Amino acid sequence: MPQKKISIRIDGELISALEGQTILQAAKANGKYIPTLCDLDGLTSVGACRICLVEVSGSERLFPACTTPIQEGMSVTTNSPKLTRYRRISVELLLIERNHVCAVCVSNGHCELQTMASALGIGTVGLAYNFPKLSIDMSHPRFVLDHNRCILCTRCVRVCAELEGAHMWELTSRGIHARIVSEMNEQWGKATSCTSCGKCVHACPTGALAEKGWAVEEMVKKIDAVTSLVHRRGAQV
Amino acid sequence: MPTPSLGSIPTDEQVFIDKLIAIRRGRPGALLGVLEATQERNRYKYLPLETLRYVAAKMEMPLARIYSVATFYALFNLQPQGENTICICRGTACHTRGSRNLLQGARLELGLGLDGGESDGNEADKLLLTTADQQFTVRTVACFGQCAMAPVVEVNHRICGHATERTLQREIETIRAGE
Ligand code: SF4
Ligand code: FES
Ligand code: FES
Numbered sequence: 001m002p003q004k005k006i007s008i009r010i011d012g013e014l015i016s017a018l019e020g021q022t023i024l025q026a027a028k029a030n031g032k033y034i035p036t037l038c039d040l041d042g043l044t045s046v047g048a049c050r051i052c053l054v055e056v057s058g059s060e061r062l063f064p065a066c067t068t069p070i071q072e073g074m075s076v077t078t079n080s081p082k083l084t085r086y087r088r089i090s091v092e093l094l095l096i097e098r099n100h101v102c103a104v105c106v107s108n109g110h111c112e113l114q115t116m117a118s119a120l121g122i123g124t125v126g127l128a129y130n131f132p133k134l135s136i137d138m139s140h141p142r143f144v145l146d147h148n149r150c151i152l153c154t155r156c157v158r159v160c161a162e163l164e165g166a167h168m169w170e171l172t173s174r175g176i177h178a179r180i181v182s183e184m185n186e187q188w189g190k191a192t193s194c195t196s197c198g199k200c201v202h203a204c205p206t207g208a209l210a211e212k213g214w215a216v217e218e219m220v221k222k223i224d225a226v227t228s229l230v231h232r233r234g235a236q237v
Numbered sequence: 238m239p240t241p242s243l244g245s246i247p248t249d250e251q252v253f254i255d256k257l258i259a260i261r262r263g264r265p266g267a268l269l270g271v272l273e274a275t276q277e278r279n280r281y282k283y284l285p286l287e288t289l290r291y292v293a294a295k296m297e298m299p300l301a302r303i304y305s306v307a308t309f310y311a312l313f314n315l316q317p318q319g320e321n322t323i324c325i326c327r328g329t330a331c332h333t334r335g336s337r338n339l340l341q342g343a344r345l346e347l348g349l350g351l352d353g354g355e356s357d358g359n360e361a362d363k364l365l366l367t368t369a370d371q372q373f374t375v376r377t378v379a380c381f382g383q384c385a386m387a388p389v390v391e392v393n394h395r396i397c398g399h400a401t402e403r404t405l406q407r408e409i410e411t412i413r414a415g416e
Contacts, residue, residue, distance in 0.1 A: 074385065116337040163297070170301035173306040186288055 008167050009075040017221055023076055024052060024064035037112060038153035039066040042230025043162055048153055050090045054078050088120045096129045099148040106219035107207030113151060139189030142212055143201050150180055150208035156200035168193045202226050245287045252320030258295050268306055272313060281317035319367045320376035322411050324391040331388040339388055342402040346409055347373050
């Protein structure tokens with residue numbers, strides 16, 4: 001069934017989009033940029049990071065572009081001082097929650113969190129750091145998980161469940177205690193449902209999931225390999 | 238999908254769980270109902286990992302999914318609970334009315350010591366301690382929704398408002414005397 005076309009405005013420009021698309025999808029299809037962290041092309045959107053917040057005329061509230069469906073006549077603003085302020089707060093909260101020490105990170109220079117922070121002009125963080133003491137799971141022969149660098153975006157969870165079909169990762173607990181967990185808190189290397197495909201590693205925006213054997217700055221994620229796989233398989237999410 | 242490791246949990250529990258699943262199959266939220274009833278049936282009111290594994294296999298769900306649900310809700314316990322439960326509210330209203338002292342008092346009274354948990358305030362909703370003789374479990378919640386009666390303590394599912402160290406001590410004595 002052909003999808004109905006509807007018109008919306010993004011930053012003043014009139015565009016036509018398909019009913020059922022999210023603001024983010026409509027924007028992308030029309031070459032408009034909205035910053036994102038937890039969203040990954042081809043996976044379900046969960047609205048976890050709040051970086052993609054946009055303004056919608058007629059509402060005081062801000063809306064996450066990745067989970068908000070478009071509506072006829074909607075007028076969306078993707079950039080404003082207010083949005084920058086809120087996006088900055090979101091990134092700062094991510095930075096203080098765990099131990100993001102770029103200087104000693106395998107992903108230094110190739111990290112989406114770091115890139116986002118500098119794009120938003122975050123030099124110093126005004127909030128107190130949490131400095132949690134979190135574990136590192138080295139049990140897998142090829143990969144490593146460092147909770148200290150995780151931003152709980154759940155890209156690993158979704159890529160494993162939706163693309164690989166293994167569903168080895170999940171979130172456990174909630175709030176400040178939330179963690180990524182393999183199976184029932186099994187060590188990663190002992191998890192029988194892990195296929196060692198490495199999709200989670202390459203979908204991870206930070207150095208939280210990495211291949212073993214790389215030194216500082218050496219882990220470059222092949223994010224395109226993951227997203228192009230989605231398109232080749234024609235996955236519709 | 239995990240394969241059911243049959244024989245890992247008692248047969249009567251298997252039958253019980255199989256029935257629960259059969260009744261609820263296909264309904265939204267089926268897992269929650271199954272887990273709740275299974276925990277209620279357990280002598281120590283908890284969900285052992287082997288049980289979760291069995292449920293996962295029978296409901297054809299990933300282990301990670303079940304574990305995630307079981308650890309998200311405060312209702313589910315993954316560790317054995319004592320015969321009696323003392324639940325102390327560490328929400329804001331109760332905190333300002335001295336619930337930390339109540340908690341520490343209860344821990345000392347029951348010989349649970351003061352080490353571990355609640356070190357930085359972050360653990361407020363997570364503390365769970367059981368005495369070695371399995372008689373008492375002390376746990377915390379983040380608000381009972383009874384703030385007007387702060388500080389609030391729940392003793393074996395009975396709410397006691399305006400609790401003091403003295404009243405809490407008496408509750409414990411009553412339970413001990415009744416054993
Ligand atoms: S491990 Fe990486 S992909 Fe997974 S939730 Fe953490 S930051 Fe996201
Ligand atoms: S990209 Fe929309 S909330 Fe993360
Ligand atoms: S804070 Fe204790 S009942 Fe609300």
